[in-house]
Amino acid sequence: GEDVEQSLFLSVREGDSSVINCTYTDSSSTYLYWYKQEPGAGLQLLTYIFSNMDMKQDQRLTVLLNKKDKHLSLRIADTQTGDSAIYFCAERTGNTGKLIFGQGTTLQVKP
Amino acid sequence: DAGVIQSPRHEVTEMGQEVTLRCKPISGHDYLFWYRQTMMRGLELLIYFNNNVPIDDSGMPEDRFSAKMPNASFSTLKIQPSEPRDSAVYFCASSLRLAGPYEQYFGPGTRLTVT
Numbered sequence: 001g002e003d004v005e006q007s008l009f010l011s012v013r014e015g016d017s018s019v020i021n022c023t024y025t026d027s028s029s030t031y032l033y034w035y036k037q038e039p040g041a042g043l044q045l046l047t048y049i050f051s052n053m054d055m056k057q058d059q060r061l062t063v064l065l066n067k068k069d070k071h072l073s074l075r076i077a078d079t080q081t082g083d084s085a086i087y088f089c090a091e092r093t094g095n096t097g098k099l100i101f102g103q104g105t106t107l108q109v110k111p
Numbered sequence: 112d113a114g115v116i117q118s119p120r121h122e123v124t125e126m127g128q129e130v131t132l133r134c135k136p137i138s139g140h141d142y143l144f145w146y147r148q149t150m151m152r153g154l155e156l157l158i159y160f161n162n163n164v165p166i167d168d169s170g171m172p173e174d175r176f177s178a179k180m181p182n183a184s185f186s187t188l189k190i191q192p193s194e195p196r197d198s199a200v201y202f203c204a205s206s207l208r209l210a211g212p213y214e215q216y217f218g219p220g221t222r223l224t225v226t
Contacts, residue, residue, distance in 0.1 A: 031212050042202055042217030097142055097166060099215065101154040
């Protein structure tokens with residue numbers, strides 16, 4: 001069945017790069033997403049990548065997709081304390097409305 | 112636009128009581144989603160609607176849960192009777208379409224505590 005897995009916690013120092021990893025099982029995923037959740041708030045879309053791409057860059061964010069290994073990563077360059085949040089990986093299959101979310105990775109940024 | 116609006120933001124109730132959570136999607140969005148977030152199970156899709164019609168309710172945990180969307184600007188998620196294991200944060204999200212890399216816009220959530 002569909003499953004998305006992430007490591008639960010990552011701690012980095014301010015100014016370093018952060019890399020959050022995600023694996024998924026459904027090879028027919030069409031889009032893969034990264035959402036950010038700040039304390040007490042809902043999820044906010046950060047970026048997405050289409051399954052026929054292997055990289056997407058958006059300012060400090062770089063998304064890498066290895067479709068063969070079903071591995072997705074989010075790199076945040078020059079991580080700031082404001083980046084501290086929970087980051088969710090999600091996959092979407094076909095044209096259904098369903099997104100399958102990972103458990104979320106808590107990113108802690110130390111000053 | 113004000114974004115997705117949910118009410119109440121916090122709800123504390125006793126076991127056995129009826130709970131109604133409310134959601135107003137972003138105007139013009141055709142899709143509405145209800146999610147539940149817990150530490151144990153993460154973020155789960157409960158049900159979603161397209162043009163006010165329920166499309167997939169396979170995530171609704173049991174008959175105690177029901178969701179309605181009487182019009183394009185309002186949806187409710189009802190739990191009757193509530194149980195302590197229903198304690199969670201419930202999110203509503205809406206989306207303009209499904210084609211392409213559609214974005215689901217999330218509301219701030221309702222934190223439900225059942226004692």
